[in-house]
Amino acid sequence: MQALVLDGINQVIQLREVSTPQPGPGEVQVQLHAAALNHRDVWIQKGQYAGLKFPIIVGSDGAGIVTALGEGVNEDLRNQEVLINPGHNWGDKPAAQGRDFAILGLPHDGTFAEYVCVPAHYVQPKPAHLSFEQAAALPLGGVTAYRAMFTRAALQAGERVLINGIGGGVALLALQMALVAGAEVWVTSGSEDKIEKAVAIGAKGGISYKTEKWAAALSKQAGGGFDVIVDSAGGPGFGDLLDAAAPGARIVFYGATNGDVPNVALRKVFWKQLSLLGSTMGTEQDFKEMVRFVEQHQLVPVIDQTFPLAEGEKALRRMDDSLQCGKLILSIKN
Template structure:
């Protein structure tokens, strides 16, 4: 088969002929029609990720058709269009992943290829209203957003939620699910255009996080503080989230693109009775609930741009630049 292979740190992704995987016991072979990029792929390419091993095939997000079965896999899966859950071996504790937890695309070979073999328990029927490209945009970002918003922060209908850094895949998926669930959603971005596009997806409004007093101005604009704040940046700006939170609010973050949280004045946390929560990926139950929510409300993930598999390196550079609005997708099969 053909696959985009990464041979070392800071090496470009190269389309190469590699052996087609053979499904082992309990596994299925998926002929991929589409895959999607995540920042994780860029971090691995730059050597900024634990457990590096080369050569490797990146890609945590994929959708396609089951073409072969390993011993013991359900025959009913043969020929079924599926979307792949990239989080494997979460473990028995729903509150946190086990040490055995892995994500598709490292250490196991990922979805930037014509075929991938995965345990059968990690494929789910492709939502009927989605194309393969749209479905490929869903898995990692969708389960991350769902767990952060609903499992960890306990977002309820009617609550006011702030989603920072709108435009990235997880943030947009969180926006779509929160709006569909009846929350009042506000956003931040460094781009006025991205805020406008978020409003077209149901956001009430937003603020430019580059403005010095964005938090107080947005609270004023929204008519009060935020019950839930979903963040991926952390870093020096985290204190502004404490100011934006309503009393009893929950701040959940699933990333730290701006680095360590430098200042957390204790009084701003304890006097407002705030909860600060960490979240990453999700359980099989989180993934199933996320897919059901998309099916129930006929939600369609936002796709920024579709590249051919052979142009995967160009897709990676677009991801690295951070200018996208939605998911960057590789089209593998027509």
């Protein structure tokens, strides 16, 4: 089969002929029609991720058709259109993943290929209203957004939500999910174009986080502070989120793109009775509930651009430069 193979840190990802994987006991082989990029793929390429091994076929998100079954797998799965849950071996504690938790695409070969094999219980029926490209955009970003917004922050209808740094796949899915859940959503970005696109989707408004004292300005514009704040940046700007938070707010963060948070004003946390919530991916139950939620509300992930598999390196560079507004997709089989 053809696959995009990464041979080492800071190496160009290359399209190559490799052996087609065959399903072992309890596994299915999925012929991938589409895959989607995540920042994780860029970080692996740059060597900024734990447990690196090379060569590796990266890629965590994929959708396709089950083409072969391993021993013990229900025959009903054959020829089914599916999307893949990339979070494996969560463990028996729903509150947090266990030591054996792993994400597809490292340490095991991932979805930037014509075929991939995964345990059968990690595939879910593809929502019928989604194309393969749209379905491929959903798994990692969708479960991350769903767990952050509902399992961790317990979002309620009528609450005011702030999504800090709109434009990435998780942030846009969080926006869409919050809107159909009945929340009022506001956004920040360093790009006015991305703010405008978020407003077109349904956000009430937004502001550039480059604006001086943006938290106070946006809170005034919104008519008050925010009940739920979703962030993936961290870094020095995290303190602004404490200013934007309403009393009793929940701030949930699923990444730290800008690094650790220096000099947190703890007095603001305790005086406002804030909850700071970390979130990573989601349980198998979170994933199933996310897929049902998407089907129930007929949500369609926002796609920025679609590339042929051979142009995977070009897609990675677009993500690395933060040019995308929505998911970047690799079309594998038309």
